[in-house]
Amino acid sequence: MTPGVNHLLRRIAPPLLLQTVLMVLAGLAVTHPPLHLWRPGENAVTDRLAANRVPALDTVTSWLSFLAGTGAVVTVAAVAVLVLLLRSRWREAAFLGGAVAAQSAVFLLVTIGVDRPRPSAPHLDAAPPTSSFPSGHVGAAVALYGALAVLVALRLRGPLRLPLCALAAVLPLLVAGGRLYRGMHHPSDVLAGLVNGVVVLLVMWRAFLADRGRSTAGREAPHRPPGGRAVVVVFNPLLVDVDTLDRIDRVLAEHGCPAPEHAATSAEDPGRGAATRAVEAGARLVVACGGDGTVTACAHALAGTGVALAIVPCGTGNLLARNLGLPSDPARALAEALGGEPRRIDLALADGDGITATTVSAMAGIGLDAATMADTRRSAKDRYGWPAYLPPLVRHLGDRRMRLTVTLDDAPPVQRRAAMAVIGNVGALQGGIRLLPDARPDDGVLDLVLVHPRGLTGWPEAVARLLTGRVGGGSAGREAPFEHFRARRILLTADRDHPRELDGESLPAGRTLRLAVRPAALLVHLPPAAERQQAGSGAVRTRGGGS
Numbered sequence: 001m002t003p004g005v006n007h008l009l010r011r012i013a014p015p016l017l018l019q020t021v022l023m024v025l026a027g028l029a030v031t032h033p034p035l036h037l038w039r040p041g042e043n044a045v046t047d048r049l050a051a052n053r054v055p056a057l058d059t060v061t062s063w064l065s066f067l068a069g070t071g072a073v074v075t076v077a078a079v080a081v082l083v084l085l086l087r088s089r090w091r092e093a094a095f096l097g098g099a100v101a102a103q104s105a106v107f108l109l110v111t112i113g114v115d116r117p118r119p120s121a122p123h124l125d126a127a128p129p130t131s132s133f134p135s136g137h138v139g140a141a142v143a144l145y146g147a148l149a150v151l152v153a154l155r156l157r158g159p160l161r162l163p164l165c166a167l168a169a170v171l172p173l174l175v176a177g178g179r180l181y182r183g184m185h186h187p188s189d190v191l192a193g194l195v196n197g198v199v200v201l202l203v204m205w206r207a208f209l210a211d212r213g214r215s216t217a218g219r220e221a222p223h224r225p226p227g228g229r230a231v232v233v234v235f236n237p238l239l240v241d242v243d244t245l246d247r248i249d250r251v252l253a254e255h256g257c258p259a260p261e262h263a264a265t266s267a268e269d270p271g272r273g274a275a276t277r278a279v280e281a282g283a284r285l286v287v288a289c290g291g292d293g294t295v296t297a298c299a300h301a302l303a304g305t306g307v308a309l310a311i312v313p314c315g316t317g318n319l320l321a322r323n324l325g326l327p328s329d330p331a332r333a334l335a336e337a338l339g340g341e342p343r344r345i346d347l348a349l350a351d352g353d354g355i356t357a358t359t360v361s362a363m364a365g366i367g368l369d370a371a372t373m374a375d376t377r378r379s380a381k382d383r384y385g386w387p388a389y390l391p392p393l394v395r396h397l398g399d400r401r402m403r404l405t406v407t408l409d410d411a412p413p414v415q416r417r418a419a420m421a422v423i424g425n426v427g428a429l430q431g432g433i434r435l436l437p438d439a440r441p442d443d444g445v446l447d448l449v450l451v452h453p454r455g456l457t458g459w460p461e462a463v464a465r466l467l468t469g470r471v472g473g474g475s476a477g478r479e480a481p482f483e484h485f486r487a488r489r490i491l492l493t494a495d496r497d498h499p500r501e502l503d504g505e506s507l508p509a510g511r512t513l514r515l516a517v518r519p520a521a522l523l524v525h526l527p528p529a530a531e532r533q534q535a536g537s538g539a540v541r542t543r544g545g546g547s
Contacts, residue, residue, distance in 0.1 A: 027114030142197020291315020
C-alpha cells in the first residue's frame, strides 16, 4: 500500500470508527433503559403527522423519499463521479463518492448494533428490514446532496451558484421531514441520519478538499522567497480561472510573498517572454500556472539565471509536476512547493529538421506517442483529461514502424526498428506508469526508450509490462518490447518523416530529433516529500539550490 493511501486511511478510518461507536451508543441510550425515550414521546410526533396527512403532501414526500432512495442516490453519485473523473477532478470525485460510500457503511454498522422498530403510525412506504435508527434516507441525502452543494460552491460561478447550493443544502432537511410525515422514522432517527451525513462530509472534506488553497500555515516553512522581492505568476488563461488565481495569491501571501504580478500567456507567447521580462525586472520567483507547455516555456527563460520556478499544474499531462512529486490540486501544489527548498534539476536542449532550438523539461518523442498527441483535439483534452488520448492511440497502433538510426554521445550509430522512441528527463507517465525506470531529473543524463512490440499481438505484452512495472531498464535486451539507453546527447534519425512532440506539444513531422542535457540548469521549488524520496524513485535527490 502506497504512503499516500496509508495517509488517507489514517485521516478517514479513525474518525469514522469513532463516529460509528458513538452513534451505536446514542442509539442504545435512546431505545433502552434508563432513557427509553422513543416510546412515550416520539411516537406522538409521527402519530400526529399521520392524522393530518393530505394527498398533496403524500405526493411531495413520496418524491422526496425517491430522491433519497438507494437507486436514485447510487445513480446520481455514479454519474457525478464519472463526470468528475472525465474532467480530471480526482480529489472531488473521491470526496463525493467517498462521502456516499462511507455514509452507507456507517449506517449499516449502526443498524446492526441498534435494532429499533419503526414508529407505530401507519407507514406510507414499505419498511426495509433495517433498524429505524438511524435514517438511511436522510444520511444518504446529506452525503450526496451536501457533497454536491460543496462542489457547486467550489466550482460554479454566476447567478445559479447560490440557488443551486441552497437547493442541495435544503433537500436533506425536506427529506427528513418527509420521512417523519410518512411514518418511517422517529424524530431521533432522522436527527441521527443528519448527524451521520454531516460528520461523514466533514471527514471526507478534511481528507480530500480541506487543503485546497491552504498553505502549510501553522508550521515554519524551510524556505520563503525574500520579502519585498518581485513574484510573477505566469498563467495560461485557457486553463486557469479567476478563482484559481485568487487561491494562488492567497498561498503566496501566506508564505510571506509580496503581491504578485500576473502575466497571461498567448498563442504567440506561451510564457517565455513573460518569464524573461520577470527576470529582467528583478523577480526572484516565477510561478508557472498551466500545462507542460507553460512550464517548459518558463523553464527555458529561467535556465541558468538563478531565479526560482514554482510549478502549479493546471494542464492535462502535467508530466514534470507529477514526476517532481507535486499534488494535482493547484493551490496545494504551490503550498507544498513553497514549504520545501529550491533544488536544481536538469533540462534538455532540443532541435531537429524544422525545429528551432528549444527547451524540454520532461519528455520528447517521435512516432506513436507524437502521432497520438497530434490527433487528439484540444477540446477533448479540456473536457476529458488524459483519457482523451486513448482513441487516437488505438487508431495508430497499426502504423508502420520507423527505421531509426540512434546515435548516443560519441558512440557509433546503431540501427533499430520501433513504433516509437521517447527521450526523457523524467520517467513516469500519467498514473505513475514508469516508461523510463532509470530516469531522474537531476542525474545529468537523458534516458531513451525504444518501443518495438512484435506486431499488433505484441502490444498486450507491452501494456502488461508497463502496468506491472516490468519495462526493463539498464541492460534490457532487444527481444523485449522496450529497449533502453542513457546518454548526455541523443540523436534520432528516421528513414522518413514522422510525427514529433516536445513536452506534449506537437511539432511538424520530420526525420531528426536531437536532445542534449543541460545539467542542473533550473532552480525549482520542490515539496519536502519529494526531497525525501529515495534514489531510484524518479524524484530529485537533495541537491542544493541557491542562486
